[in-house]
Amino acid sequence: TGHHWGYGKEDGPSAWHRQYPVAKGNRQSPIDIIPNEARRDSTLGPIFLKYDQCRSLNIANNGHSVVVEFDDSDDRSVVLGGPLDNPYRLKQFHFHWGGKGCEGSEHTVAGVGYASELHVVHWNAVKYKTYNDAAAAPDGLAVLGIFLELGDDHRWLHMITDALYMVKFKGSATDFKGFNPKCLLPSSLHYWTYLGSLTTPPLHESVTWIVLKEPIVVSEKQVSAAALNIIHKTFPTV
Numbered sequence: 001t002g003h004h005w006g007y008g009k010e011d012g013p014s015a016w017h018r019q020y021p022v023a024k025g026n027r028q029s030p031i032d033i034i035p036n037e038a039r040r041d042s043t044l045g046p047i048f049l050k051y052d053q054c055r056s057l058n059i060a061n062n063g064h065s066v067v068v069e070f071d072d073s074d075d076r077s078v079v080l081g082g083p084l085d086n087p088y089r090l091k092q093f094h095f096h097w098g099g100k101g102c103e104g105s106e107h108t109v110a111g112v113g114y115a116s117e118l119h120v121v122h123w124n125a126v127k128y129k130t131y132n133d134a135a136a137a138p139d140g141l142a143v144l145g146i147f148l149e150l151g152d153d154h155r156w157l158h159m160i161t162d163a164l165y166m167v168k169f170k171g172s173a174t175d176f177k178g179f180n181p182k183c184l185l186p187s188s189l190h191y192w193t194y195l196g197s198l199t200t201p202p203l204h205e206s207v208t209w210i211v212l213k214e215p216i217v218v219s220e221k222q223v224s225a226a227a228l229n230i231i232h233k234t235f236p237t238v
C-alpha cells in the first residue's frame with residue numbers, strides 16, 4: 001500500500017523528507033554525541049527506573065525492528081527523574097541491530113558507533129490520554145538508549161534472541177510474558193540527554209532522549225543471530 005520507507009538507497013533516510021518533511025526539522029535524531037562538548041547541567045538529577053511490576057505482553061517483528069511490548073494500562077512501570085517533569089510509562093523496547101560486522105547503533109559517541117542499540121520507549125501518561133497523542137507531542141515520549149558492545153555472551157539476552165525465530169517474518173508476533181528489561185541495563189545509569197525525535201518515520205519531534213554512557217556487553221554470536229533473524233519481508237505468500 002503506497003510507497004513505504006526503508007533503509008535502501010531509494011527509500012532510505014535521505015529520502016524520508018519527501019513523505020515526512022519533519023526529517024528536515026531542528027530536533028532530529030539520531031545525533032553524534034560529543035562528550036567534551038556536552039554541557040554539564042547541575043540541575044539534572046539521576047534517573048530512576050521502576051520496572052519491578054512491569055508486565056511484558058508480546059514480541060513482534062515490525063519489519064524494522066523486533067519490539068517487546070508492555071501493559072501500559074497503569075503506572076506499574078515508569079521512568080522518572082533526570083530531565084523528566086513527571087513519570088513516563090514503559091510502553092515497549094526494541095533493538096537496532098547491525099548486519100554482519102557492521103555497526104547497528106543509531107547514536108554515535110565522538111563519531112564511534114556500537115554494534116547495536118536498545119531503545120526503551122516510555123510515554124507521558126500524566127499529560128496525554130493516549131500513547132498516540134503523546135507520540136506527537138514535544139514532551140510526549142522518553143526513550144532510554146543503551147549501547148551494545150561486543151564481548152562475552154550477555155547472560156539474559158538469549159531470552160530475546162531465542163524468541164526471534166518465532167517472529168522471523170515482518171508482521172509476526174508471539175506471546176512474551178515475564179520479561180523484565182531491568183536485566184538489560186548496565187551497572188551505571190549516568191546519561192547524556194537531549195530533545196530529539198523518533199529515528200524512524202514518522203520522525204515525530206516528541207522524544208526526550210536519555211542515552212546511557214555505559215554500554216552493555218553482548219557476544220558477536222548473539223548480535224549476528226539477532227540481525228540475521230530479522231527478515232524485513234512478510235512470509236512468502238504462495
Ligand SMILES: NS(=O)(=O)c1c2ccccc2cc2ccccc12
Pocket residue numbers: 062064065094119121135141143197198199200207
Ligand atoms: N528508534 S525509535 O526509538 O525512535 C522508535 C522506533 C524505532 C523502530 C521501530 C519502532 C519504533 C517505535 C517507536 C515508538 C516510540 C518512540 C520511538 C520509536
Ligand SMILES: [Zn+2]
Pocket residue numbers: 094095096119199
Ligand atoms: Zn529505536
